[in-house]
Amino acid sequence: MIKLGQYNTLRITRFTDHGAYLDGGTVGEILMPKTYVERSMRPGDEVEVFVYLDQSERLVGTLETPLARVGDFAFLKVAWVNEYGAFLDWGLMKDLFVPFREQKMPMQQGRSYLVHVHVDPETQRIVASAKVERYLQPARPTDYHRGQEVEVIVQQKTPLGFKVVADNRCAGLIYDNQIFEAEPHAGDVLSATVVNVRPDGKLDLSLQRIGKGRFRDFADQLLHELQQAGGRLPFTDRSAPEDIQQRFGVSKKTFKRAVGTLYKKHEIILTDDAIMVANR
CATH class of the missing domain: 2.40.50.140 (Nucleic acid-binding proteins)
Incomplete structure (x- = not known):
């Protein structure tokens, strides 16, 4: 079953001047435009593509990395x-x-x-x-415990602190007295710790202190590690989740978001088998 707005692993059925057609099962063939076709691809190969609707409302598969997926x-x-x-x-x-x-x-x-x-x-x-x-869900005490690390995206400043979306699912608040470093900005994706699960289903959160080797934003960390590695790392948005977790200590979703952020800022170059620091 095709998941719209998500990554799908699909088999190549044939090639045309327009690109590669992928087996979409009950929805029929899905075009992967020729822009994304690689020379090494052959009929029968499986590719991981992000499926969405093009300008003509047709299902297409792309190897590009979106900044968000359905549900995000x-x-x-x-x-x-x-x-x-x-x-x-x-x-x-x-x-x-x-x-x-x-x-x-x-x-x-x-x-x-x-x-x-x-x-x-x-x-x-x-x-x-x-x-x-x-679209936010209430947090339950059984879902979170004090000191648990969660990923948050900053929504806006309030008189008490900063409203955030935590764990891509529930509302949270970082109080001003729980910010120990530079003040965050709307849109920042940060690591925070749970202080309390409130009766109204929202999380009270604290920003982690940033010690040596710690970064508030994984995109910053990834760029730093690229520079430390000589400007190239053998990882892409198609790398296995377990490899990404082992190397960087983050989920594949967080990794892809960071790659997308750096790519949009023209700070990295994407190749078939690696990410590289852009030469400026």
Whole structure:
């Protein structure tokens, strides 16, 4: 079964001038445009592709790394707006649509917003919503314990501290007196520790102190490790999750997000078998 807005491992059935066609099972063949076809690929090979809808609303597979997947909360920049809504840059050829009804206030080109990415049940298209609260789940005491490390994305500053989305699923708050280093900014992806699970299902959190060799953002850590390794690491967004966890101590999702962030900043180059520091 094809998972829209997710990575799928699919078999190549044939090649044409347009690219490679992949076996999509009950949905039929899925085109992987020729831009992503590698010389070594052969019919019968399996490739891991991100599946989404192109400009003509056809299923396509891409080897590009999106900045978010269906089910994710992400901080994305508005590429352009029109009479129907806003369109966000999420690292793919086709921008991500945010209907006006899913905006808290009219989005502005060039500004970034925290959104939730999902499949619209009516249109079956991948869309985003800035009304993220409706997609948050309550945290339960059985899910988290004091001192547990969680990944958070900063939403906004409040009089008490910083609202965040924790663990890609629940609301949290980092109080001002729990920030021991530089003040975070909206959109930062950080490592925090659980202080308390509140009765209302939200998490009280603390930013970890950053000691020697610790980084607030894994993208910074990855760039540092690339530089320490001579500018090249034999990892890609198709590396095995267990290899990524063993080498970097993070999930494949966190790794891909960092790769996407650095790539969009033109700080790294992606090859078939490695990531490299960009020469400036």
